Amino acid sequence: MFTDIRNTLPGVRRLGQQIGLMLGVALLIGTFLFHVWTGLGELPERWPTLLWNVYFSLVYTVIIFTSVRVAIAVLRAHVPLRSRRDVALHVGGLSVTTVGAYGLATAFCRVLHPAFSVRWQVLVITATITFMVSLIWSAFSYMGAFYRQLRKAEAARYEARLEALRAQxxxxxxxxxxxxxxxxxxxxxxxxxxxxxxxxxxxxxxxxxxxxxxxxxxxxxxxxxxxxxxxxxxxxxxxxxxxxxxxxxxxxxxxxxxxxxxxxxxxxxxxxxxxxxxxxxxxxxxxxxxxxxxxxxxxxxxxxxxxxxxxxxxxxxxxxxxxxxxxxxxxxxxxxxxxxxxxxxxxxxxxxxxxxxxxxxxxx
Structure with a gap:
């Protein structure tokens, strides 16, 4: 029983980290948009507007985050990074996924809340911020994957060396x-x-x-x-x-x-x-x-x-x-x-x- 709990804890911890990351990004973007279009000075009287900004930012974040994660998994499975062409395919695929996920999130908000209305300037700004954050997050994700692959190759190298010694x-x-x-x-x-x-x-x-x-x-x-x-x-x-x-x-x-x-x-x-x-x-x-x-x-x-x-x-x-x-x-x-x-x-x-x-x- 305790072994099952220990095996489950890393997955629960990783899920908690991802949820915390999405909440943090949503809070940051929502607060930023409120500051740009309303002003933090109006916060005491217009705090519901801030909550709505954070809420819609969270919807966008969850949809885009999930879409990018799925796209990364599919690309890694079908397009191993072995050449510059493979890297270009990954970058292009993630860019298209991010734009498509942003449009999906906008449509989702309009269907879920018919009164949802936002100026095109806000859409452009949030789309740009989302695109940049997504690319930065993807870059760090790939850097982590490369580091783990390098560590795995290094471990295999030393294991092969030890195995060679045993064989001799x-x-x-x-x-x-x-x-x-x-x-x-x-x-x-x-x-x-x-x-x-x-x-x-x-x-x-x-x-x-x-x-x-x-x-x-x-x-x-x-x-x-x-x-x-x-x-x-x-x-x-x-x-x-x-x-x-x-x-x-x-x-x-x-x-x-x-x-x-x-x-x-x-x-x-x-x-x-x-x-x-x-x-x-x-x-x-x-x-x-x-x-x-x-x-x-x-x-x-x-x-x-x-x-x-x-x-x-x-x-x-x-x-x-x-x-x-x-x-x-x-x-x-x-x-x-x-x-x-x-x-x-x-x-x-x-x-x-x-x-x-x-x-x-x-x-x-």
């Missing part, structure tokens, strides 16, 4: 890595030490990536290389790694922890999906001013190239796509291939690093 600290990966280290300690202590270093550096990068939005392709490739090195200690000759990334593209900026989930997906579904040897390839190239990044494997491959079907399964790919959307908007693309994933990212104006095409690194 995979308990199965840790379990397998520690088992590999335990097995190597007795037979290959030097190799076990290298695996521990790779694992330590990988998690150091993961923790840093949870705080930083962006990383360079070089940093992402190094983190992926260390992850694959740890997995190499587990799968041994069954896993071969090929990294082909040009030096001139290594300074390109991208969301942190973008590449590692892709190679983790390749190891899980590629190497883990077959008993045969498997090669995981990381390659990058520039095509039409876009960074094309591919992570492929020679395992069984995806059962479908429909991205939405794969994302519905709750893979780390959904996390990657969300971070790309937050970082690049609609400019980035993710595409499934039969044997892997392809990303197309804007290059922006990143300066190319000297050295030309990087060497192909092979392990295995």
């Amino acid at each position: 600290i995979n308990p199965h990966f840790l379990f397998n890595a520690f088992n590999s280290i335990a097995a190597l300690v007795r037979t290959r202590p030097d190799e076990a030490e290298m695996v521990v270093e790779d694992l330590s550096d990988l998690f150091r990068y993961t923790l840093r990536a949870s705080k930083d939005d962006a990383a360079t392709l070089a940093q992402e490739v190094e983190a992926a290389r260390r992850y694959l090195a740890v997995e190499k200690a587990r799968f041994r000759d069954r896993l071969t790694v090929t990294i082909d990334v040009p030096d001139r593209l290594r300074s390109v900026s991208m969301p942190s922890m973008t590449l590692q989930p892709l190679v983790e997906n390749a190891v899980k579904h590629g190497v883990g999906g077959t008993a045969d040897a498997c090669t995981v390839t990381v390659m990058a190239e520039e095509i039409d001013d876009m960074l094309v990044l591919r992570v492929q494997d020679t395992g069984p491959g995806f059962s479908t190239v429909d991205l939405d079907d794969v994302l519905d399964e709750g893979t780390g790919l959904a996390n990657v796509r969300e971070r790309l959307r937050l970082f690049f908007g609609d400019a980035a693309r993710m595409r499934l291939q039969a044997q892997g994933v392809e990303l197309r990212l804007p290059l922006h104006d990143e300066e190319a690093s000297p050295g030309g095409r990087g060497a192909v690194v092979e392990a295995g």
